[in-house]
Amino acid sequence: MTRPIGALPCEDCRADIPADAFLDYVTPSAFRTDFRPERNDLDTIGRMSTRTVATLLHGGETADIGNVRVRRGAGVTIMQLNDGPEDDLGSAARFAVVEAQDLGVPVPPANWITELQGTQAVDPDVARNPGSGGRWAVEPGSDARFGLIAKKETDALYLEMMSHDPRLTLLKVARRGMDSHLPTRAAAISATQMLVQRAAIDLDVSSDEFEALEPRLRDGRPMLQVADALINGSGLSRRLGTDTSQGRPQIVDLIRSVVEDRGGGRWSTCSRSTTKASTRPGARRRATDASSATRTVRTTDSWIGGLGCPTSAR
Structure with a gap:
């Protein structure tokens, strides 16, 4: 795929993306070695690579239930991006x-x-x-710099919050920029983890069968994303999107069970499960600010509550 000649519209915010903002990525087909042993010093501290998970959404059937829009029967292309270690200025050096x-x-x-x-x-x-x-024997003019990418196609389920109390910062779930707010983003990630754990219990599968993707904005509305961990899908996301006997998607019933079932049992520790979810390996990198832990818990409650309420009033 070649670079675009002109600006292209963003599918989420509809703003134009200039052509010079696009970066080159390559999928490696093989690796080479000189078969020479290297000295492995456990005390040597290496540099971490800048890794990003990007998603490309595919269309699916929508179902509006109360304040949540469920996109079911949809697919997603999950892209693992590796931009290499950071340089002295904090920017990704790439390869x-x-x-x-x-x-x-x-x-x-x-x-x-x-x-x-x-x-x-x-x-x-x-x-x-x-x-x-x-x-x-180096070929003249053959220098190239790029990032690495690994892609997979699978099934996914998307949950859009149609409206919310404007006094809450639930729209600021972006990774960086003006629409980024760390406690709000951490709360959205925790909410996704809570739904994944609840769905795993209901379907009697391991939570590792799901992939909790990062939250994003879609047409100005915050959206949570859950995908199957297996390539080409395992049917679990599709199962969560199917209608129950009440005529609504199963994921909606799971959301309401998290919101309403606070009387006892395992959900009596719901307030603590939010903190536990944010300490899972996939979320720890994105919610490391200890001073925002209390705000994260409260915003997560607002996130789950906003999806579970029949209207936007709280």
């Missing part, structure tokens, strides 16, 4: 390669030297290292 021909491949056991036909993508620091002894 750099050059095209080079390997002129000195050792052949065991006699350590003969042979050549590999064709060019390969090699780290510039390795290809241009004077200590390589002229092993690499």
